Amino acid sequence: MLLAGKYRVILAVFNQKGGVGKTTTVLNLGAALAARGLSPLLIDLDPQAHLSLAVGAQNARPEDSTFALFRDPRPLADLIQARPGFDLIPAAAELSKVESLYGGDAAAARRLSEALRSLAVPPSRPVLIDCSPVLGVLSLNALLAADWILIPLGGDFLSMDSLTRLSGGLDVLEKRTGRRLVRRIVFTRFMARRRLSQEIYRRVDARFPGQLCRTLIAENVSLAESPMHGRDVLAHAPSSQGAADYRALLRELLEGGFLEAPAQATSVV
Numbered sequence: 001m002l003l004a005g006k007y008r009v010i011l012a013v014f015n016q017k018g019g020v021g022k023t024t025t026v027l028n029l030g031a032a033l034a035a036r037g038l039s040p041l042l043i044d045l046d047p048q049a050h051l052s053l054a055v056g057a058q059n060a061r062p063e064d065s066t067f068a069l070f071r072d073p074r075p076l077a078d079l080i081q082a083r084p085g086f087d088l089i090p091a092a093a094e095l096s097k098v099e100s101l102y103g104g105d106a107a108a109a110r111r112l113s114e115a116l117r118s119l120a121v122p123p124s125r126p127v128l129i130d131c132s133p134v135l136g137v138l139s140l141n142a143l144l145a146a147d148w149i150l151i152p153l154g155g156d157f158l159s160m161d162s163l164t165r166l167s168g169g170l171d172v173l174e175k176r177t178g179r180r181l182v183r184r185i186v187f188t189r190f191m192a193r194r195r196l197s198q199e200i201y202r203r204v205d206a207r208f209p210g211q212l213c214r215t216l217i218a219e220n221v222s223l224a225e226s227p228m229h230g231r232d233v234l235a236h237a238p239s240s241q242g243a244a245d246y247r248a249l250l251r252e253l254l255e256g257g258f259l260e261a262p263a264q265a266t267s268v269v
């Protein structure tokens with residue numbers, strides 16, 4: 001079924017800090033979408049391939065992974081693995097070579113956006129991209145393809161500094177491309193009893209008005225455990241705080257217009 005020309009939303013989950021919950025967010029926001037019948041396409045663009053591992057798709061051959069966007073490019077449709085409730089394009093360790101092999105090639109940063117443009121995806125079917133913690137060719141591919149960027153904010157003080165730098169980098173990118181990225185920040189690994197968490201929330205909200213999600217993703221053991229069982233948290237522990245938080249995050253994003261074609265949507269032609 002060819003539906004080129006229809007809008008669909010592409011969300012990149014990015015922060016150049018590691019361990020802040022990017023992969024956890026893609027996995028579980030994806031599961032929350034799947035639970036609503038919105039069957040997302042999850043794309044693993046991180047050489048660490050943790051998302052692929054978490055859904056039992058580790059050890060993909062390079063030619064069957066997102067690496068194939070770069071070397072002997074294959075149509076994206078050939079790379080999609082259908083799973084119950086969602087689709088996946090896995091990562092492979094070879095992605096770590098992309099920076100050195102293609103870092104000097106300006107066109108390499110647009111491989112994913114071009115590939116997504118020519119992909120027949122049903123309208124309103126969301127695409128979630130799990131990024132590596134490096135602002136290089138791989139992450140640029142995600143940012144240039146995306147309509148939305150979701151920035152998971154870990155709860156330590158240094159994450160505020162990296163958020164300020166990231167925000168500045170996104171401003172530059174928007175100026176250069178003339179495209180607006182809808183930005184949301186989500187506080188992950190929130191510890192309600194820690195005053196530091198409360199203080200960081202207050203400061204980020206003041207510094208980035210309208211961007212910080214009201215939903216807090218609490219530090220929750222089920223979120224840490226579920227990948228070990230090859231499952232998302234909704235399947236692993238449906239009544240856990242972690243499952244409730246990611247369902248609430250999706251609700252908030254939907255209420256904020258996620259899945260609605262914004263004024264400056266990516267024109268998929």
Ligand SMILES: Nc1ncnc2c1ncn2[C@@H]1O[C@H](COP(=O)(O)OP(=O)(O)O)[C@@H](O)[C@H]1O
Nearest residue numbers: 018019020021022023024189218219220223224
């Ligand atoms: N809210 C949370 N509560 C408990 N553990 C979490 C939470 N979010 C992430 N983790 C755990 O923290 C580690 C890093 O999270 P991950 O999503 O892999 O971060 P990133 O992709 O940003 O490097 C993983 O072991 C993950 O299971």
Ligand SMILES: [Mg+2]
Nearest residue numbers: 022023046050
């Ligand atoms: Mg990750």
